[in-house]
Amino acid sequence: MVPVSLINADRLWARLMALAEIGATRAGGVNRQALSDGEIEAWRRVIGWAQEAGLTTATDAAGNLFLTLAGRDRAALPVLVGSHLDSQPTGGKFDGAAGVMAALEAVVSFAEGGETPRRDLIVVAWMNEEGCRFAPGMMGSEAFTGARGIEAIRAVRDTSDISVGEALDRLHAAFPDLARKPLGFMAAAYLELHIEQGPVLEAADRVIGVVTGIQGKKTFQVVVGGAEGHAGTLPQQERRDAVAAFARMAAALHAEIGAIDAETKFTIGRVTIEPNAPSVVPSRVTFSIDLRHPDNGVLDAAGARVEALCHRHAPPCAVTITPLVDAPSNDFDSELRERIARAADDQDLPAMAILSAAGHDARHLAKVCPAAMIFIPCRDGVSHVEHEWAEPEHVAAGASVLAQVMRDLAFANQPSAAEA
C-alpha cells in the first residue's frame, strides 16, 4: 500500500477552500463563470501556487491554462492532468476545481520531494467546460483537440453580447507575461479527477470510481416564432402565441422523452421569452434541450423524436431546431482504467467501475490520446447546486490515487503508445 502521504491532504483541502472564496455565493456555492473576473482571479491564485513550486506556466489561444513540472526527457510526450476552474452560476466548490487542485497538489508534492519525472507533467485547466455563459461548453478541450475551430468558438456571444473572442483577449491581457503554447499538442495520456455528480458511489459506499465512459449527449436550441399582440383584445383563435406553443411542446417532450426509460435524462434548462411583458401575447420563445443516454441507439432515436414532437406541437407557430452538441457515448482507455483500479487497490481504497452521466473534457481528449477519469463521491449525488459537497477524506483519497497513476505514467521509462 502506497501511503496517502503521496500528497499533502491538508494543503490540498485548504487550497480548494481558498479557491472557493473566489466567486463565493451567499448560499455557500460558487458563481465563477467562464472568462469572468472570478476566473481571472482564480487563475492568478493558481498560477501563484504553481510558481511557488517552480512550475512553468503558459496559456494557449483557447484560454486553457498549463502548469508544467519539467521532465528529464523533454522530447518525451507529456502527461496531461486536469479539469476546469469555471462553474455554473449557482455551482459548487468541487465541480472542476477538485480535479485541477488534485492534479496541482500531486505535481507540487513531486516537486517538493525533489522528484523529477521522465516526462513533463502538465496540469491543465480547460476553458469554459460548463457552457452556461457561452454555450455549448467544453470550448477549451474542443479547440485543443481540433473538435471545433477557434474562430467559431471566438464568435459565440453571451447574453450581454460579449463574444468569447473579446473575453479571451481580456483574459490574455490580464496575464501579459504568460508564455503562449501552440493550440493543441501531443500527449502520452490525459487523466481527470472529478466528483461523480451522481449517487452511485455514495450508495455503494465506494471512494474511487474508475470511469468506464461517458454517456452520450445531444443538445439543441429551439426557436418558436409566433406573433405579438394585445393580451386584452386579440381573439384567442387568431393568436400565434409562442408561450402557448412552447408549453405544448415542452409538456409533450417531458412526458414522452422523459419516460423512454430510467436511463434517459431530458432537461429544458434555459428559456427566453420575447417581449416578456405581462399584457403582450409572446412572439418568440427560445429554449435549450439537453438529452443524454448511455446507449447510442436509444440516444439517436430519442433525438429524432425530440425534433418530431417539436414540429408536431408548434403550429400555428413556426419552429426551428438547431442541433448544438451531438456527442455519442465513449469508452475510456482500458489500460489507464486498469492502472487506476490497481492504484486504488494498492492504497486499500474501495473502487468500482462507473459510467459518467455528465460530460467532461476527457470526452474530447479521449479522441487524441489515451484518457481516463477518476470519480470521487459527492454528498447526496448532487452537483451544479450551491450546497454541492465532497468529504475532505474523499478528495484526499482521489488525489492520492491520481498521484500514483501520474507517477506510473510520467516516471517510468517505457515509451507511451503514441511514441511506440
Added chain:
Amino acid sequence: MVPVSLINADRLWARLMALAEIGATRAGGVNRQALSDGEIEAWRRVIGWAQEAGLTTATDAAGNLFLTLAGRDRAALPVLVGSHLDSQPTGGKFDGAAGVMAALEAVVSFAEGGETPRRDLIVVAWMNEEGCRFAPGMMGSEAFTGARGIEAIRAVRDTSDISVGEALDRLHAAFPDLARKPLGFMAAAYLELHIEQGPVLEAADRVIGVVTGIQGKKTFQVVVGGAEGHAGTLPQQERRDAVAAFARMAAALHAEIGAIDAETKFTIGRVTIEPNAPSVVPSRVTFSIDLRHPDNGVLDAAGARVEALCHRHAPPCAVTITPLVDAPSNDFDSELRERIARAADDQDLPAMAILSAAGHDARHLAKVCPAAMIFIPCRDGVSHVEHEWAEPEHVAAGASVLAQVMRDLAFANQPSAAEA
C-alpha cells in the same frame, strides 16, 4: 355639423409623430416605459407645447402630469381629459400618446381661439398605464382615485431592483419647477380617447367607437418551486423540474381556459426561469397570467379554474398563486356616451357602440366621476406591437369629436352631477 377645424389636424399629427421619436425602435415602434429617460423626455416635449399655449403645468405624488387651461369659474369642478405617455417595450406610436395629444390639441385650439371655458380643462397623462416595467399597471390613476395607496405603489420594483418610489423621485427631480397638485381631486367628468386595439371598428368601417364599458380582468403571478440539479446525472424520476411543471400547467391552462368561449382572453406573457442554464434542472419559474372576459360571472369562474389547474399540474413542484388585479367589467356613464354619439353624429362621423377589450385608466376614473371613452380604429386591430398604426384622418376625427364633447362639458353653464 361642426367642422373638423375645431382642432388643427396637421399640428396634432406632426406632434404625435414628433413624440414617437422619443424611444423610437428600429422597427418603427416605441419603447418608452414608465418613468424611463424616454418618458421624462416626452414630458419635457409635452410641457413645452403646453406652456407655449399658456397652459399651467403640474404633477402630483404619483407622477401624473396635468396641463390646465384655466376656466372663468375656478370653483367649478374641472373636466379631466387624457390618457398615458408610457409604452410597452415593443409598443407603437398611438397607444396612450394619441389620447394625450388629442386632448392637448383640443385645449391648445381653444386657447388659440381666445376661448375661455367656464370650468378648468385639464389634460392628464397618467403614470405607468402599461405595467410592463412596474407591474401591475394603471398606477397613476389608481393612486389618483384611491384604488391603491401611494406607499404600496412606491414599493414596487422593476427587474433591475429600482423601486417606483426611486423612479418617481427621479422624475420629480428632473422637473424641479413643476407645481405639485394634491393626490386626487374632484372632477366634473373624465374623457379618454384611445385606439381600439381590436378589429371591430375597422371591420365595421366606423371611425368613432362610443365605448360602453371595459371587459373584466384578473391577473396573477404564479411561482413554481422545484429543486436544482445536474441535467446529466439526476435521474428523471427524482427530479422536481420547475420548467416541466410550468409546461404542464401552461399547456392545460391554454387548452382549458383559452377554450371557454370566444370572448375569453388568456395570456401568459412573462416567464422567468431560475437559474436558466442549459445543463441545470430548473428550480424556479415565475410567470404572469392575464385573463379577461366581459361577463363577470364567467370571469370569476375562469379565475377559480386557473387556480385549480395550477394546483393540479404543479406536483411534485410547489406552487403559489398571487392575485394582482381583480377588476370586474364596468359600464361607462350613459349621459357622456350620448354626448359622444351626438358629437360624432353632428360631425357626420359614423359611430358605433363598442366594448373595450383592453383595460384603461378610465376604468378607475369611472369610480369617482362620470367617465367615458372614444375609440378610433387601428390597422388590422393590432396594438402593443411596433407596427401599430392609426390613420391620420381617424386621429383627427377622434380628436375633433373629443374637442366637441370637451366644449359641451366645460363651456356650458349648467352644474355637473357632482355639483348639483
